[in-house]
Amino acid sequence: MHYRGKAWSNFPPVAEGATFPCARAATVTEMEVMLDQRARHLLKTLVERYIADGEPVGSRALSRQSGLDLSPATIRNVMADLEEMGFIASPHTSAGRIPTTRGYRFFVDSLLVIKPLDEIEIHQLEGHLHPDHPRRLVNAAAHLLSDLTRFAGVVATPRRQESGFRHVEFMRLSEKRVLLIIVMADGDVQNRVLYVDHAYTQSELIEAANFLNENYAGQSFAAVRELLVDELKRLRADVVQLMTAAVEAGQEAVAESNEQIVVSGESRLLHADDLASNMDRLRRLFELFEQKTSLLRLLEVSQNAQGVQIFLGGESDVVPLDECSIITAPYEIDGQVVGTVGVIGPTRMAYERVIPIVDITARLLSSALSQN
Numbered sequence: 001m002h003y004r005g006k007a008w009s010n011f012p013p014v015a016e017g018a019t020f021p022c023a024r025a026a027t028v029t030e031m032e033v034m035l036d037q038r039a040r041h042l043l044k045t046l047v048e049r050y051i052a053d054g055e056p057v058g059s060r061a062l063s064r065q066s067g068l069d070l071s072p073a074t075i076r077n078v079m080a081d082l083e084e085m086g087f088i089a090s091p092h093t094s095a096g097r098i099p100t101t102r103g104y105r106f107f108v109d110s111l112l113v114i115k116p117l118d119e120i121e122i123h124q125l126e127g128h129l130h131p132d133h134p135r136r137l138v139n140a141a142a143h144l145l146s147d148l149t150r151f152a153g154v155v156a157t158p159r160r161q162e163s164g165f166r167h168v169e170f171m172r173l174s175e176k177r178v179l180l181i182i183v184m185a186d187g188d189v190q191n192r193v194l195y196v197d198h199a200y201t202q203s204e205l206i207e208a209a210n211f212l213n214e215n216y217a218g219q220s221f222a223a224v225r226e227l228l229v230d231e232l233k234r235l236r237a238d239v240v241q242l243m244t245a246a247v248e249a250g251q252e253a254v255a256e257s258n259e260q261i262v263v264s265g266e267s268r269l270l271h272a273d274d275l276a277s278n279m280d281r282l283r284r285l286f287e288l289f290e291q292k293t294s295l296l297r298l299l300e301v302s303q304n305a306q307g308v309q310i311f312l313g314g315e316s317d318v319v320p321l322d323e324c325s326i327i328t329a330p331y332e333i334d335g336q337v338v339g340t341v342g343v344i345g346p347t348r349m350a351y352e353r354v355i356p357i358v359d360i361t362a363r364l365l366s367s368a369l370s371q372n
Contacts, residue, residue: 035085035106039078042066043087044111046079047099051348054273056096101313101347104325108310108351115352117360121148125357129364131371134158135188138262141341141365146265148357151272151345152289153264155365156299158338164218165250170205170242178205178242180249185218190253194245198238208242221250261296263289274323274346285324285344299340302328308359313347323347327354329362333369341365 035043045066046057057065059075066075079097082088087103090096099107117125125148128140138155145153164185171179178194200208215231216224225247232240266289269275275282288295302309311326328342341362343354 038068038070039082040111041068042075042078043082043099043103044107046082046088046097047103047107047111050098051350054348056091056098058096061096101315104312104347105315108312112351112355114356117353117356121357122360124148125361125364129361129368131368133187134369137365137368138339139264141361142262142264145341145343145357145361146268149343149345149349149354150265150268151343151349151354152266152269154295154299154342154344155262156296156303156340157260157262158333164220164223166217168209168212168246168250170200170209170246172200172202172205175199180246182250182253184254190250192249192253194242194249196241196245198241200238200242204239205242208239208246212243212246221247221254225251261292261299263292263295269345272346274348278323281323298326299328299342302342303330303337303340305330308355310351310355325349327351327358329358331362331369332366335370338369 042062046062049057049061049065059072059079062079063070063072063075070078079088082103083090083097085102086100087106088097089100091098125144128144129137132140135157138157142153142155145151145155147153165182166185166187167183169181171181173179173193176196176199178196178200180192180194182190182192184190212224216227219227228243228247232243235243266286269285270282275285298311307329309328311328313323313325323346324344325347326342326344328340330337330340332338341358343358345354
């Protein structure tokens with residue numbers, strides 16, 4: 001599918017007329033082939049008008065907006081043909097027409113003109129996606145996608161095996177609260193508050209941390225848990241409690257840091273009229289965010305494809321909502337695809353703007369991660 005428009009970034013620029021593979025192989029039916037330039041132009045105008053206003057588009061408005069010297073009767077005839085082909089539909093409450101999922105698909109596959117990002121947006125992306133710790137970069141990418149599109153930003157993170165810890169520290173917060181600070185082998189820092197029954201002194205906490213660091217640094221917390229079994233039998237009960245709580249908290253922290261998908265800005269979809277008007281629709285969408293498994297499966301499919309992917313409405317078995325679409329792009333580390341970035345929003349979205357945001361975010365994230 002060809003997106004016509006200028007290259008929008010100085011970072012690996014995408015040339016005019018660049019091809020972005022779509023989420024499924026485009027099936028060109030005889031009816032689509034039969035669409036002449038006049039019908040394509042009117043369909044493009046109708047979709048753009050509906051995306052901008054959210055109101056069904058009538059023949060009079062289409063006549064004014066299209067710039068074609070056609071009579072209202074001719075436009076009505078073309079709209080009737082488009083409706084018969086399944087590209088547009090008529091809501092029960094209006095004489096105007098709105099695009100169907102098939103109409104949106106033909107629009108993004110064949111008619112869409114990409115708009116370049118402005119310099120402020122490019123600098124915002126580049127400024128927040130400079131080389132940094134991988135986890136912070138992934139979180140930043142999800143936040144930026146949400147901030148720039150006003151929809152939900154998602155990032156599937158690289159899979160990694162549980163690594164060992166480099167160093168732990170205990171800090172006394174109060175009589176029954178201890179802060180556990182974990183520095184992982186890759187430099188990731190995790191903090192956990194432990195609730196304990198014994199009032200430890202700071203010197204006791206230092207002694208316990210030294211014991212873990214001297215004997216188990218470099219091991220995973222799962223391994224430490226096994227190795228500590230015999231040691232705990234020889235330690236005081238209060239020390240056993242602290243060690244056990246620390247290891248359990250460490251395992252939980254590692255599991256959370258290995259979360260396979262990061263979602264940012266879900267609440268912004270509450271303000272998308274096409275989604276917010278139906279509470280059942282919103283409930284199903286937020287269940288998707290909460291469970292994450294189905295969403296991760298879709299992002300993994302995108303990871304195996306080339307370039308920007310667009311899942312429109314009910315086309316995806318993962319997101320069975322006609323009013324919701326997903327735009328994704330894979331990102332790399334040192335030339336190897338390791339994850340996917342994406343935006344989830346209403347099907348009535350400004351694709352010409354969201355597509356380049358997703359694409360350049362994936363490219364900048366690839367560059368930053370490859371420099372770590």
